[in-house]
Amino acid sequence: MHKLTTLALTIGFSVAAIAAPRNEPIQPIEPAAITDEAKVELGKQLFFDPRLSKSGFISCNSCHNLSMGGTDNIPTSIGDQWQEGPINSPTVLNSSLNVAQFWDGRAADLQEQAGGPIANPMEMGFTHELAVEVLQSIPQYVDSFNQVYNVKKITINEVTDAIAEFEKTLVTPNSRFDLWLKGDDKALTKTELKGYELFKGVGCTACHNGVNVGGNSFQKMGLYEEYVTKNPAEGVAGLTGNDLDRFKFKVPTLRNVELTYPYFHDGAYWTLEEATDVMARLQLGRTLKKTEIDNIVAFLKTLTGEQPTFTMPILPPSTNATPRPEPFVKK
């Protein structure tokens, strides 16, 4: 009897565990496979190190805050000297699953992206040369780079490679939606499921699909109606000079979208209800009812996955030889 119960339980569990994955336009995220722990640890230190900025105050984590969904939760970011950034900071979470980086896709991958903000006068306001000089002046960093990359002289390539390797670990598996995708019928409520059916039915999955529920194509913002904004960003047209590419942006991931407000490249919309309404009207030519929007929002909140948990890095101290930060413009 006891044995039979155990057997029944075992079968029960097995059925749940090996339930057939569903055939859907969205696929579940798999946990990150960390192959080089020392490299990831070095990248984590660099991600949190404000000495990669001119002021000594801004780190990658300032605008891609891992306590807050990998974003800064403000419309556009604060840069060196409190400059107002030109565009909303996209989440770093699951960013390795995007086809390219930045809203206009101008960086092919995370390593290329990582070098951008360091040297952007509007962001960290530093230079690659000075960033490397800072790291090279700190024996613990020199040791780490030597151990991980077998180099005595650090270059920006190792710096951005390590940051990118850390960022690749920042995936958020096991959202309730992913559990449902993997076959767990109880992972979603009826409302959430209704929201997902609507999300598909009205056509959101045309762009928000794949493992990252977006991030894999560039689309024009404002197909049926024009998107009205004071933000001057041109999208892909800023790179190609082609007017047809105006307002063409990388489709943002909807993973953890509950955490990554405010929304769109200008960060102009703070609520998921507004953002859903705007998207349906502008991209799909549909005006959704309030209950439809509420159901879709209920679904969107099931995309919040397990946030990366890690110990806060302890940064090695500067030395007498370290170039000093310049937080304030000299009077």
Added chain:
Amino acid sequence: MHKLTTLALTIGFSVAAIAAPRNEPIQPIEPAAITDEAKVELGKQLFFDPRLSKSGFISCNSCHNLSMGGTDNIPTSIGDQWQEGPINSPTVLNSSLNVAQFWDGRAADLQEQAGGPIANPMEMGFTHELAVEVLQSIPQYVDSFNQVYNVKKITINEVTDAIAEFEKTLVTPNSRFDLWLKGDDKALTKTELKGYELFKGVGCTACHNGVNVGGNSFQKMGLYEEYVTKNPAEGVAGLTGNDLDRFKFKVPTLRNVELTYPYFHDGAYWTLEEATDVMARLQLGRTLKKTEIDNIVAFLKTLTGEQPTFTMPILPPSTNATPRPEPFVKK
């Protein structure tokens, strides 16, 4: 034979473990005793939450960065709108061991201190009322405060109490110097020990003594020579209006001093060598030789303790009802 060896080893270990603590003007730090984990966890979230600032960008950790010795490693701090702060941010590490808080001691304890920067227009630029309104709009925070304090309506008192309880855990025990204090002869090199003997011999321990190697008295900066600075801070005189209190500051802790550069209330000196030289001349009327300074600096670096290690907090998301941050002045 085997038993005897074991016995010998046991005795060996015991001798090391119970070696008599030394009778010195500095005492070792004991690890923090955490009695209320939920409260500490809540305090940690608040410490890292930039929504306690007007801009949504500055948290306690911005200027008391726990990756960097509990400081920001710049001369004076960056506040709301990149305002230049009036004084160097003291380390939050071991701050519970100080007799009072702030350079002029105007806050009696950590709870009183915690309310200051939130509402200071030069720092986080917010109000206590708005900070509480933000927290009250976030169900997970409401639940946590209810669980920890048995309140439905959050007030600033619970906010600052939780932050203070977290900060009390930020002690750094087991520095090499502490191991030596506890009887481990091998914990210090000869040079470091020579440095400590000099540190005592020339009179540094008159002020830098006790568990926190400072932090327990107020002293005039510039006894034998005037301290020349462009920084307008008056010290205790700013509170009392008494000219005799001019440049009287709380003696800073020397714990983790290797990590808490730049030094003094104006953050004007970046190296321990310079800081030691200035202190000896201005406070003790002595000009130290280079080798003496080097020995004292070697000793000072043995005061770096175990840095607090903890997982990065994940902050609960804002809701549609949460007051929105105002990062930029409206044009």
